[in-house]
Amino acid sequence: MATDVLIVGGGGREHALAWKLKQSPSIGKLYIAPGNGGTRLVGENVPIEAIDFENLANFAEEKKISLTVIGPDNPLAEGIVDLFRLRGLRVWGPTKAAAHIEGSKAFAKNLMREAGVPTAEFEIFSNHDDALAYVRELGAPIVIKASGLSLGKGVYVCMTLAEAESALEEIMVQHVFKKSGDEVVIEEYLDGQEISIHALADGKDFVLFPPSQDHKQVGENDTGKNTGGMGAIAPVPWVGAEALKDIETRVVRPTLGALAEHGAPFSGILYPGLKMSSQGPKVLEFNARFGDPECQVYMRLLKTDLLDILEASADGKLAGTKIEWNTGFAVNIVLASGGYPDAYKKGFPVTGIEGADKVPGVVIFHAGIAIQGGNLVTSGGRVLGVSAVGDTLKIALDRAYEAVELINFEGKYFRRDIGAKALAQ
Ligand SMILES: Nc1ncnc2c1ncn2[C@@H]1O[C@H](COP(=O)(O)OP(=O)(O)O)[C@@H](O)[C@H]1O
Ligand SMILES: [Mg+2]
Incomplete structure (x- = not known):
């Protein structure tokens, strides 16, 4: 019997999930709420916001959806999975307690x-004077983080004491992140390259994906402000099987174990961001969902039926599951609006997607793009994800950058060095 699926979210990640689910032999109807201009091409967009749980649950009930897949962090943190389960609706993603x-x-x-998981040394503060004293004692470089969700803007990597003091001022005195800044984590600065690990879990068992690498900073050579991510590659050629095993043993397994012990067994995607430091892998943070753009490259490489493994994860039946991946590499280049991650203008016509889509190995995923009077226009900071696969990392990158040049909109910005470090290594 065909399986009807509802995907919650409307970014590049959700377009990639929809694109992949559409290829499943057992997919029935595919809905995306609210979706975007790209998801509309593979399924039916439903005008309900990702945070409007009641109406999403009503829709799932009414349409007899067999599986609802939650993409973004916000609804998970607010307990969408708990509500769906309470109403007897099958849902993929972690509970509120696990997404914590x-x-x-x-x-x-x-x-x-x-749990003894390797991470930067840290202390937690809720009082500005104490935090300031600690920062002055430790000195720079130092990292200051608003504890709660802050749209990827709550982390200050401070190379000077003055920067650290002004970060504390913004978070704890001006309350720029509101409640998200009530607690502040102050931690040791870590050196090394950053990678993303994704583990698909079902509350008891888990399966690791190949390692991937995002490029967080807006400027080339990793300079400038942090963004939601400017481009990704997978797998990461210098992260071998042994390193991955080490991360599984020292990070993923003990973390999932500790969550279960806390009465919050995790199902869905656990995505630790890691620094590969000279003293081995160290966790920067955990995410409770797919990374975006990482999800886009994973969907390009995944050989196993996505619907099968999401159902197994949602049903607690992952034990013994093997996930198969295509050989070669997948990459993604994010095309952003000029000015992002600061203020930027919207509403510029986007052209050239059709031609770009025809470059061998290329698939374009939509993010901040809308339809206005029948035309595609920019509507967000990250506009499109240009993904490509290839037998080598170099081939995949060349294809993606060829497609990038064919797409145009006013203020189009992208990094020209996605994957460059991995290529040089
Ligand atoms: N201890 C640290 N040392 C060096 N860089 C860090 C450290 N913690 C975070 N960063 C940098 O800041 C970025 C954002 O931090 P992260 O904890 O992932 O928060 P979020 O993704 O919620 O903004 C990381 O991707 C990393 O580049
Ligand atoms: Mg992060």
Whole structure:
């Protein structure tokens, strides 16, 4: 019997999930709420916002949806999975208690300390004077984080004491992140390259994905402000099987174990961001969902039926599951609006997607793009994800950048060095 699926969310990640689910032999109707201009091409967009749980649950009930897949962090942190389960609706993603590992950096750090998971040395503060004294004692470089969800803007990597003091001022005195800044994590600065790990879990068992690498900073050579992510590659050629095993043993397994012990077994995607430091892997943070753009490259490489493994994860039946991946590499280049991650203008016509889509190995995923009077226009900071696969990382990158050049909109910005470090290594 065909399986009807509802995907919640409307970014590049959700377009990639929809694109992949559409290829499943057992997919029935596919709905995306609210979706975007790209998801409309593979399924039916439903005008309900990702945070409007009641109406999403009503819709799932009414349409007899067999599986609802939650993409973004916010609804998970607010307990959408708990509500769906309460109403007897089958849903994929972590409960509110399990998603707390992303929603509270303070909770995640304490859990890591308790479970012996390698992470930066830290202290947690809720009082500005105490935090300031600690920062002055430790000196720069130092990292200051608002504990709660802050749209990827709550982390200050401070190279000077003055920067650290002004970060504390913004978070704890001006309350720029509101309640998200009530607790502040102050931690040791870590050196090394950053990678993303994704583990698909079902509350008891888990399966690791290949390692991937995002490029967080807006400028080339990793300079400038942090963004939601400017491009990704997978797998990461210098992260071997042994390193991955080490991360599984020292990070993923003990973290999932500790969550279960806390009465919050995790199902869905657990995504630790790691620094590969000279002293081995160290966790920067945990996310409780797919990374975006990482999800886009994973969907390009995944060989196994996505619907099968999401159902197994939702039903607690992952034990013994093998996930198969295509050989070669997948990459993604984010096309952003000029000015992002600061203020930017919207509403510029976007052209050239059709031609770009025809470059061998290329698939374009939509994010901040809308339809206005029948035309595609920019509507967000990250506009499109240009993904490509290839037998080598170099081939995949060349294809993606060829497609990038064919797409145009006013203020189009992208990094020209996605994957460059991995290529040079
Ligand atoms: N201890 C640290 N040392 C060096 N860089 C860090 C450290 N913690 C975070 N960062 C940098 O800041 C970015 C954002 O931090 P992260 O904890 O992932 O928060 P979020 O993704 O919620 O903004 C990371 O991707 C990393 O580049
Ligand atoms: Mg992060």
